[in-house]
Amino acid sequence: MANKIIFPDNFVWGTATASYQIEGAWNKHGKGESTWDRFTHTPGKIKNNDTGDIADDHYRLWKKDIALMKKLGLKAYRFSISWPRVLPAGRGKVNQKGLDFYSNLVDGLLKAGITPFITLNHWDLPQKLEDEGGWAVRSTAEAFAQYADVLSRTLGDRVKNWITHNEPAVVAWMGYGTGQHAPGLTDFSISLPVAHHLLLSHGWAVPVIRGNSSNAEVGITLNIPWAVAASNSRADLNSVRADEGRWFRWFADPVYGRGYPSDITLDFDKMGALPNGMNFVQSGDLDVIATPTDFVGLNYYSRHVHRAETPNNDPQIVFPKPQNPEHWTEMGWEIEPDGLVGILCRVYFNYQPRKVYITENGASYSTPPDAKGNVPDIHRVNYLRTHFAAAHRALQAGVPLAGYFVWSLLDNFEWSHGYSQRFGIVYVDYETQKRYVKDSAKWYKGVIKKNGF
Ligand code: IFM
Numbered sequence: 001m002a003n004k005i006i007f008p009d010n011f012v013w014g015t016a017t018a019s020y021q022i023e024g025a026w027n028k029h030g031k032g033e034s035t036w037d038r039f040t041h042t043p044g045k046i047k048n049n050d051t052g053d054i055a056d057d058h059y060r061l062w063k064k065d066i067a068l069m070k071k072l073g074l075k076a077y078r079f080s081i082s083w084p085r086v087l088p089a090g091r092g093k094v095n096q097k098g099l100d101f102y103s104n105l106v107d108g109l110l111k112a113g114i115t116p117f118i119t120l121n122h123w124d125l126p127q128k129l130e131d132e133g134g135w136a137v138r139s140t141a142e143a144f145a146q147y148a149d150v151l152s153r154t155l156g157d158r159v160k161n162w163i164t165h166n167e168p169a170v171v172a173w174m175g176y177g178t179g180q181h182a183p184g185l186t187d188f189s190i191s192l193p194v195a196h197h198l199l200l201s202h203g204w205a206v207p208v209i210r211g212n213s214s215n216a217e218v219g220i221t222l223n224i225p226w227a228v229a230a231s232n233s234r235a236d237l238n239s240v241r242a243d244e245g246r247w248f249r250w251f252a253d254p255v256y257g258r259g260y261p262s263d264i265t266l267d268f269d270k271m272g273a274l275p276n277g278m279n280f281v282q283s284g285d286l287d288v289i290a291t292p293t294d295f296v297g298l299n300y301y302s303r304h305v306h307r308a309e310t311p312n313n314d315p316q317i318v319f320p321k322p323q324n325p326e327h328w329t330e331m332g333w334e335i336e337p338d339g340l341v342g343i344l345c346r347v348y349f350n351y352q353p354r355k356v357y358i359t360e361n362g363a364s365y366s367t368p369p370d371a372k373g374n375v376p377d378i379h380r381v382n383y384l385r386t387h388f389a390a391a392h393r394a395l396q397a398g399v400p401l402a403g404y405f406v407w408s409l410l411d412n413f414e415w416s417h418g419y420s421q422r423f424g425i426v427y428v429d430y431e432t433q434k435r436y437v438k439d440s441a442k443w444y445k446g447v448i449k450k451n452g453f
Contacts, residue, residue: 012403226339
């Protein structure tokens with residue numbers, strides 16, 4: 001029999017969600033329009049033209065969802081705030097009903113014994129701010145600091161764990177560079193100031209939150225794949241360097257006081273993304289961005305194998321056709337638990353964050369409920385088991401891993417894939433909004449209870 005894997009006392013076992021992916025109520029009770037509302041309401045942007053207008057109807061069903069979390073024994077819940085629900089114009093007048101929603105949610109969680117972890121920006125920027133230039137302009141970073149102030153002043157007495165941004169790389173590169181995400185722009189020369197203003201706003205928000213919330217811990221969540229080369233050829237190795245540099249180091253290096261990585265600056269320059277150099281970086285900005293944080297959140301899902309097949313050796317990830325659901329999730333993402341050990345060790349030993357959380361990890365499988373209402377999502381159980389074991393190996397190697405948030409509590413709106421991908425440990429019937437606890441959730445409940453498996 002395999003040895004038991006037991007996690008440290010007080011290990012934080014949670015699940016994560018994001019406002020636009022679950023809340024619905026896109027125009028209720030004074031909420032302003034977000035960039036994701038605008039994007040999904042534009043035909044042709046999202047698979048099946050799905051929108052988050054209703055999503056999991058969590059705005060209405062939040063009490064039931066907390067009861068569900070309590071039943072699963074979750075210790076913590078990571079959720080994000082819809083900025084335009086609280087500040088419809090992005091700054092200025094507060095929408096009290098929107099703020100009350102989150103205040104009640106926090107009270108409900110605390111009453112259920114669940115620790116709230118708030119993410120301030122999980123991508124749904126107020127459209128009003130986008131109309132003024134979005135993340136490409138510095139004033140949006142200033143507005144973010146005001147938004148952080150409103151939230152931490154109101155909830156900071158009860159919420160002690162704050163994440164400024166979720167995966168800023170995705171906003172910058174996919175929202176403004178490739179256009180697969182809102183606001184759907186396709187200009188890398190805009191992406192670079194976008195990335196900078198996201199990071200700057202993070203740096204400005206950290207002391208604001210600390211000032212409003214005594215003993216608060218503040219961090220940022222970055223996405224990081226396990227990038228490996230298909231061969232030892234210079235081109236393949238270069239592809240790994242360029243891709244992980246663009247997706248991870250471009251954000252982690254400045255947050256940890258190293259400034260922007262020069263090799264990637266060169267890459268951006270070569271691709272014409274820096275027509276005016278780095279003129280969006282003002283004096284003192286890099287010090288602001290490097291404001292010390294309490295933790296880093298890492299989102300890990302998959303391994304990326306790089307083969308530089310394109311004529312100009314652009315970073316290229318090889319995605320062979322998914323064959324076996326034990327090796328590939330339905331997103332077509334390759335499963336590699338060892339990659340989790342790899343990224344945790346790499347980030348900790350390289351950047352020395354005070355603490356690390358896995359703020360997202362999970363798998364998309366569409367397993368439906370059977371006639372009895374059970375959801376036998378065995379592949380997700382295997383995915384989680386092997387990744388939890390990997391996280392434990394990283395702990396043994398000395399990584400100060402403090403918690404693990406499974407993505408996601410509920411099946412939800414998976415961005416450009418609409419509702420076609422299901423990441424939840426709880427199945428959602430979108431017609432009836434009925435929730436079905438999947439086998440993975442039942443298994444996870446046991447892990448939390450035993451603090452291991
Ligand atoms: O659903 C997303 C989440 O919003 C951000 N990280 C990756 C998840 C799965 O694609």
